[in-house]
Amino acid sequence: MTSHPITEEELHAYVDDALTDEHRAAVEEHLARHPADAERVAAYRAQKLALKALFQPVLDEPLPERLHALTVQPLRAPAGGGWPGGGLWQRIAAGLLVATLGGVGGWLAHGQYGPDRVARLVPLSHQAAVAHVVYSPDVRRPVEVGADQEEALVKWLSKRLGTSVRPPKLGGLGYELVGGRLLPGNSGPVAQFMYHDASGQRMTLYVTTEGTEKRDTGFRFAREGPVNVFYWVDGKFGYALSAGIDKGELAKVATAVYDQLEQK
Structure with a gap:
């Protein structure tokens, strides 16, 4: 015991x-x-x-050549003398530099590019897939507001996004609304609606208004690890439908979602 x-x-x-x-x-x-x-x-x-x-x-991506070179090329010794230990210390310093560049580079990129630039660099499909794999396996609290409070959920998310949002009806395709939650985006809030079928398979619809004017508006498909994603931009909204199901099945649901949203 x-x-x-x-x-x-x-x-x-x-x-x-x-x-x-x-x-x-x-x-x-x-x-x-x-x-x-x-x-x-x-x-x-x-x-x-x-x-x-x-x-x-x-x-698994290889280290960029310009950074790899720092670990093998000797650094110039300070004026008036060298480092104790010669080449060993040079390589230690180079290794520390590479490690530092990862963190500092990310921060500088944040300041240089800004949230809108970052939103364009990170595909909508990837953002949605990450949110899907984080929340869809959750047993106890996959959503913040359940489907039994759908109107309250709609009002809350619409208020936070600053525009009207509403989950599509997918019952005819076998998927019922579980609920939804508010997620942090690059520069503001993002909405996520979650659905499931009779077997418990979960599907999420990611809704954002960030950087949509600069994204490709075409209807696209991406496979992000174990997650299939259909995503598109319509007006001021970016949508991404994610699930670990067959591409053809997801395409049928994505088409239905697109059609419903077009009618609003």
């Missing part, structure tokens, strides 16, 4: 394989006796795997 209650932090550490064998055994014993926690841990694992699959292509 476990000698203390298992905390949420310990459950996350279990998912991240960050526990000792003894501690892991204690958590597994707890999960065997608490099905609700076991279900939540399973959702955390699915979320972790989805995020890994989504970002793995970026992690």
Whole structure:
């Protein structure tokens, strides 16, 4: 038996394989006796795997040549003398420089390009897919406001986005509204509506007003890791429909969403 209650932090550490064998055994014993926690841990694992699959292509990209060169080319010694240890210290300094460039470069890019520029650099499909894999596996609270309070949800999101937004009706295609939530965008709020079918398969519609005037307005498809996404721009809105289902099935739903939104 476990000698203390298992905390949420310990459950996350279990998912991240960050526990000792003894501690892991204690958590597994707890999960065997608490099905609700076991279900939540399973959702955390699915979320972790989805995020890994989504970002793995970026992690596998080679270091740009201009940065790689810094790690192999000698740095110029200061005037009046060199570094102690010669080449070893030069390479340590170069390595630190590369590590620093990652963080500082991101901050400088934020200041140089601004939120609208960043919104154009990051595809709408990727933003939507990240939001999908973060929230769709959540067992207890996948949305902030449920479908039973749809009118309140619509008023709240419309007020926060500064324009009227409403979730499409997809019951005819087998998908019912779960609810929705407010998400942080690059420079303001973004809305996410969530749906599910009879099997529990979840689908999300990401709605943004950021940088839409500078995005390609065509109806497009993207595969972001384990997530398929159809996305498009219509007037001042950008939409992205995401799900881990077949492209053809998602296309049918995306077409229905597009048609409904066009009628408004």
